[in-house]
Amino acid sequence: MTGIVPQRFETVLSSMCTEPHPTAVAAAEQFLASNAGDPATYQAVAALEETAVALLAEITNAPAPSGYITSGGTEANIQAMRAARDRHPRGGSTIVIGSHAHFSFQKAAAVLGMRCEVVPTGADHRADPDAVAAHVDADTAAVVAVGGSTTFGRIDPIRALTEIAHDAGALCHLDAAWGGFYLPFTDAEWDFAATGVDSMTIDPHKAGRSVIPSGGLLFADPTAAAPLRVETPYLASADQYSLTGTRSGAGVAAAAAVMQTLWPDGYATEYTRAMALAERVATACRERGFATPEVELPLVATQLPEGVLSELRSAGWRIAATPGGYARIVVMPHVTEAMVRELLTTLDAVT
Numbered sequence: 001m002t003g004i005v006p007q008r009f010e011t012v013l014s015s016m017c018t019e020p021h022p023t024a025v026a027a028a029e030q031f032l033a034s035n036a037g038d039p040a041t042y043q044a045v046a047a048l049e050e051t052a053v054a055l056l057a058e059i060t061n062a063p064a065p066s067g068y069i070t071s072g073g074t075e076a077n078i079q080a081m082r083a084a085r086d087r088h089p090r091g092g093s094t095i096v097i098g099s100h101a102h103f104s105f106q107k108a109a110a111v112l113g114m115r116c117e118v119v120p121t122g123a124d125h126r127a128d129p130d131a132v133a134a135h136v137d138a139d140t141a142a143v144v145a146v147g148g149s150t151t152f153g154r155i156d157p158i159r160a161l162t163e164i165a166h167d168a169g170a171l172c173h174l175d176a177a178w179g180g181f182y183l184p185f186t187d188a189e190w191d192f193a194a195t196g197v198d199s200m201t202i203d204p205h206k207a208g209r210s211v212i213p214s215g216g217l218l219f220a221d222p223t224a225a226a227p228l229r230v231e232t233p234y235l236a237s238a239d240q241y242s243l244t245g246t247r248s249g250a251g252v253a254a255a256a257a258v259m260q261t262l263w264p265d266g267y268a269t270e271y272t273r274a275m276a277l278a279e280r281v282a283t284a285c286r287e288r289g290f291a292t293p294e295v296e297l298p299l300v301a302t303q304l305p306e307g308v309l310s311e312l313r314s315a316g317w318r319i320a321a322t323p324g325g326y327a328r329i330v331v332m333p334h335v336t337e338a339m340v341r342e343l344l345t346t347l348d349a350v351t
């Protein structure tokens with residue numbers, strides 16, 4: 001390990017993870033050796049998981065706190081698809097996603113023996129309800145809506161997608177893995193109460209400022225999680241709903257601690273700061289002649305001239321492109337005004 005140090009966050013521009021909040025770090029350190037997968041033995045962490053799920057339910061306006069702290073968005077999405085498949089009367093074989101949905105749904109389909117129907121995303125980088133409706137049929141187990149897309153930070157028409165799913169006897173899952181800690185402060189109709197979605201991914205280890213690993217999976221109806229239940233004969237507790245067995249107590253404790261600290265005011269302040277900074281980045285990119293779509297959540301996608309992205313990477317910036325060839329600048333809590341000024345200086349030097 002000598003000489004190997006983590007990356008500096010001052011150059012990280014395309015990550016959906018960030019520097020954890022100090023309360024998350026302190027809580028994680030205390031629970032490093034606690035296994036959330038064995039709640040009867042590690043009772044303190046089990047109580048913290050209840051707190052974390054209750055807070056996630058409050059943030060998302062869920063009818064009841066139902067769900068668990070996952071290893072991340074991928075596990076949450078896989079488990080939501082599994083629950084949807086198994087409650088379908090004929091074991092629904094397809095998942096309908098927009099082409100902007102996270103690749104974890106491809107993993108879910110592969111693991112679960114399902115098929116992903118990938119519907120081309122509209123010109124506005126959101127799911128197109130008419131196109132989605134045309135792909136939904138009696139074999140559809142779930143329609144996926146995205147609340148804060150990884151590519152453009154866009155919010156799908158979630159209520160319309162939910163209606164399409166329900167009309168076909170399918171469930172609607174909202175992937176708000178990244179967007180979920182910003183959406184409460186927008187005008188968007190996104191939460192359980194406003195849209196009627198059946199399940200949701202919302203990850204404290206992204207914009208929630210928890211430590212890795214802490215994702216979140218929630219269900220509107222607690223009985224919807226029944227297909228995930230497995231008996232755990234050699235443990236003192238009766239059953240388990242998670243995909244992994246041993247689970248990070250550190251992630252659970254950190255999620256509970258940071259949400260207790262930041263919900264709602266701390267997250268609201270960060271949303272306002274990040275949106276203002278994202279708008280400034282977008283304006284600066286447009287002033288330089290780069291096509292930059294409107295900012296909806298704090299993620300700027302900008303079309304840099306050929307070769308510029310690799311020049312930025314050579315200069316030390318950790319930056320990636322969307323499938324459409326846009327550079328992605330995710331204005332996470334660690335992305336500051338000073339970082340943006342430095343980025344623009346590099347950009348001006350290389351263009």
Ligand code: PLP
Pocket residue numbers: 016071072073074075077102104146148149150175176177178203215
């Ligand atoms: N869903 C969305 C919208 C994401 O942006 C990501 C990751 O960036 C995921 C799911 C997967 O989450 P994880 O990497 O925590 O498994």
